[in-house]
Each structure stands twice: as structure tokens, then as C-alpha cells.
Amino acid sequence: MPETHIVILIGAITFGATLVRSTLGFGDALIAMPLLAFILPLRTAAPFIAALSVFNALVILFHEWRHVSFGEVRPLILAALCGIPLGVWLLSDGDQRFVTALLAVLVLGFSIWNLWRPESLHLATDRAAPLFGIISGVLGGAYNTAGPTLVIFGTLRRWEASRFRANLQSYFVVSGSLVFLAHLSRGNVTVPVVTLFAICAPLTLLSTAIGRRMTQTIPRVRFTRYVHVGLLLIGLVLLGRTLTSGQAERGDASSGTQGATHSEPARLIEGDQP
Numbered sequence: 095m096p097e098t099h100i101v102i103l104i105g106a107i108t109f110g111a112t113l114v115r116s117t118l119g120f121g122d123a124l125i126a127m128p129l130l131a132f133i134l135p136l137r138t139a140a141p142f143i144a145a146l147s148v149f150n151a152l153v154i155l156f157h158e159w160r161h162v163s164f165g166e167v168r169p170l171i172l173a174a175l176c177g178i179p180l181g182v183w184l185l186s187d188g189d190q191r192f193v194t195a196l197l198a199v200l201v202l203g204f205s206i207w208n209l210w211r212p213e214s215l216h217l218a219t220d221r222a223a224p225l226f227g228i229i230s231g232v233l234g235g236a237y238n239t240a241g242p243t244l245v246i247f248g249t250l251r252r253w254e255a256s257r258f259r260a261n262l263q264s265y266f267v268v269s270g271s272l273v274f275l276a277h278l279s280r281g282n283v284t285v286p287v288v289t290l291f292a293i294c295a296p297l298t299l300l301s302t303a304i305g306r307r308m309t310q311t312i313p314r315v316r317f318t319r320y321v322h323v324g325l326l327l328i329g330l331v332l333l334g335r336t337l338t339s340g341q342a343e344r345g346d347a348s349s350g351t352q353g354a355t356h357s358e359p360a361r362l363i364e365g366d367q368p
Contacts (some may be wrong), residue, residue, distance in 0.1 A: 099230060100133060101290070101293060103133065104130065104133060104134070104294070105294055105297055106287040107125075107129045108143075108297060109127055109128060109145060109297045109298075109300070109301050110125065110148065110296045111123075111125040111126035112150050112297070112298045112301040112305075113304060113305050114305075114324070115147075115150055115154075115301075115303025115305070116150065116154060116259075116301050116302040116304070116306060117304075117305035117308050117309055117320075118320060118321055118324050119154075119245075119248075119258055119259035119262040119263065120142060120241050120244075120245050120257070120261075120266075120324065121151065121241075121263055121324050121327070121328065122143075122146075122147060123143055123147060123241075124241075124327075124328055124331050126143050127139065127140075129333065130142075130143065137284070138269060138284065138286050138290070139284050139285070140277060140282065141274065141277035141278075141282045141283050141287050142287045142290050142291060142294075143268055144270060144273045144274045144277055145274055145283075145287070145291050146291060146294060146295070146298060147266065147270045148266070148267060148270040148274055149291075149295060149298055150273055150298050150301075150302065151263040151264075151266045151267045151270060152263075152267060153258070153298060153299060153302045154259060154263045154302055154306070155263045155264065155267065157302070157306060158256055158259060158260040158263075158306070159259075159260065159339055160260075160266050161256040161259075161260035161263060162260045162261060162263075163253075163257060164252070164264075165220070166220055166223065166253075166261060167261050167264050168322055169220065169223040169224050170223050170224075170226065170230070170244065170247070170265055171264070171265055171268055172224075172227065173223070173224040173225075173226075173227025173228040173230075173231060174227045174228065174230050174231030174234065174240065174265070174268075174269065175268075176228055176231060177227065177228035177229065177230065177231020177232040177233075177234075178231040178232070178234060178237075178269075178272070180228075180231070180232050181231060181232040181233060181234060181341060186266070187274060188335075190280060191288070191336050192287075193233070194239065194332050194335055194336045195332075195333065195336040197233065197239055197242060197332055198329045198330075198332035198333040198336060199329075199333075200367065201242045201325050201329035201332065202326065202329035202330070202333070203249045204246055204321070204322075204325065205322045205325035205326040205329060206326065208249070208318075208322045209319065209322050209323070209326070212315070212318070212319070213252070213318070215250055216250060216252065217247070217250040217251050220251070222247070223225075223247065226243055226244065226246070226247040229243050230243040230244050230282065240269060240333065241262075241266075241328070242325065242328055242329075242332075244265060245262070245263060245321065245324075245325055245328075246325070248261060248262065248321075249321055249325075250317065252318075254317075255309050255310075255317045256309065256310075258317075258321070259309065265332065276337075278310060283362060318330055323352055337349035
């Protein structure tokens with residue numbers, strides 16, 4: 095187990111990340127993992143955040159399950175489950191840097207456009223849900239970046255804040271559980287992971303309560319703007335991940351030890367879903 099001051103720092107990071115997740119419905123992993131990457135080893139950080147992410151989603155759903163629109167979420171989840179195996183298959187042959195960079199550019203372009211021209215883009219029906227779901231599944235299975243596609247779909251459908259958060263959590267419970275079970279099957283769920291989860295779970299309950307109260311006081315137009323700001327930050331993180339992985343590859347080409355050192359944070363980040 096890390097020392098006490100490190101545990102306090104981990105608690106502060108996870109509280110901030112889950113507060114964002116509880117308020118907007120997404121973004122906890124992309125906030126927590128880059129920071130935890132410099133504190134915890136992969137075999138501890140990835141399953142810890144995976145477990146906390148599922149727990150956070152379940153807590154949100156416990157309070158807001160009435161807002162879940164199963165008719166809207168069902169095609170997203172079913173299509174994503176079909177896309178995940180394809181993404182895993184592509185993992186061995188795909189160019190991760192290219193796909194991550196492309197996704198970053200799309201997310202940045204979408205968020206900037208909507209901040210400049212609010213609500214100018216709109217989907218009138220759910221007919222495109224299977225397409226967004228399978229893309230999300232492929233990206234999640236191959237590159238652990240399922241979230242942005244779902245967030246874009248929810249904003250295009252103009253889900254109001256409570257339904258937006260609840261619908262996303264119903265998806266993340268399914269996908270996050272699969273990620274956690276994968277860690278469990280690989281023996282990554284160790285005593286330090288369980289201990290950190292037990293310490294931080296009460297903080298998640300507190301952040302969820304605060305986030306729920308904040309969401310109830312945010313007007314729809316302002317909430318949508320916050321979502322696009324969140325997407326903008328996600329796009330920047332994805333772009334930064336692409337540049338970091340490129341530097342790691344160049345370092346690995348020049349020095350095996352240097353490449354291993356620089357690639358470790360990237361591997362930690364990619365141990366969890368966004």
C-alpha cells in the first residue's frame with residue numbers, strides 16, 4: 095500500500111474525478127488515470143479506477159434510474175456489445191495513434207463548433223443509435239475510448255441533464271463491468287486495489303450527492319455548454335495521449351530503457367475506459 099500522504103492524494107484525485115462524472119455524466123477516467131499514472135503501478139491503478147467507475151455509475155443510477163430511457167439506450171448497448179469484439183480484434187493490427195488522433199480531431203471540432211454555434215446540430219430521431227453504438231464499441235474494445243461517441247450522440251439528441259447522466263451510466267455499468275471482470279480474470283484485483291476502493295468509495299458517495307445537487311441547479315443551455323467544454327478537454331487529452339505515445343515510440347527506438355520508462359504512463363491511462 096502507498097504511504098498515508100499518497101493515499102490522501104489518491105482520494106483527492108478520485109473525489110475530483112467522480113465529482114465531474116456525477117455532474118456531467120462522464121470524464122472521470124480521463125481525469126483520474128493520467129494523474130494516477132504517476133502514483134500507482136498499472137496493476138493497481140487500472141482495476142481500481144474500473145471498480146470505482148462502475149460503483150459511481152451504480153450510485154448515480156440508484157438515484158436516477160427513473161430517468162433512464164431504455165428505448166434509447168438499448169440499441170446503443172447492443173450495438174456496442176457487437177462492436178467490442180471487433181475492436182479487440184483490430185487492436186493487434188490497427189494504428190492506435192492514427193485512430194486516437196482522428197477521434198481527438200473529431201471531438202475537438204464537434205465541441206468547438208457547438209460552443210460557437212450552440213444547438214446548430216441535431217438528431218431528430220434515434221435511428222442513428224446503432225451506428226453510434228457500434229463505433230463506441232469498436233473504439234472501446236480497441237482503444238478504450240468509448241465515451242466521447244456516446245456523449246456526442248446524447249448532445250445531438252438534446253437529452254436533458256438528468257436523462258443524459260442516467261442514460262450514460264446505464265451504458266457504463268455494462269461496459270465497465272466487462273472491464274473489471276477482465277481485470278479480475280487476470281488477477282489484477284489485489285488487496286491494495288480492494289483497500290483503495292474501500293477508502294475512496296465513501297468519497298464517491300459524497301461526490302455523487304454534490305454532483306446530483308449541482309445538476310439540478312444548472313439550466314439546460316448551460317449544462318449543454320458544460321458538456322461541450324468537457325468534450326473539448328477530452329479532445330485535448332486524447333491529442334496529448336497521441337503526442338505522448340509518439341514520443342514514447344521515438345524514445346523506444348533510440349533506447350529500450352527510455353522507451354519503457356516513457357510508455358508506462360500511457361499504458362496506465364489505457365487500462366481504463368474514458
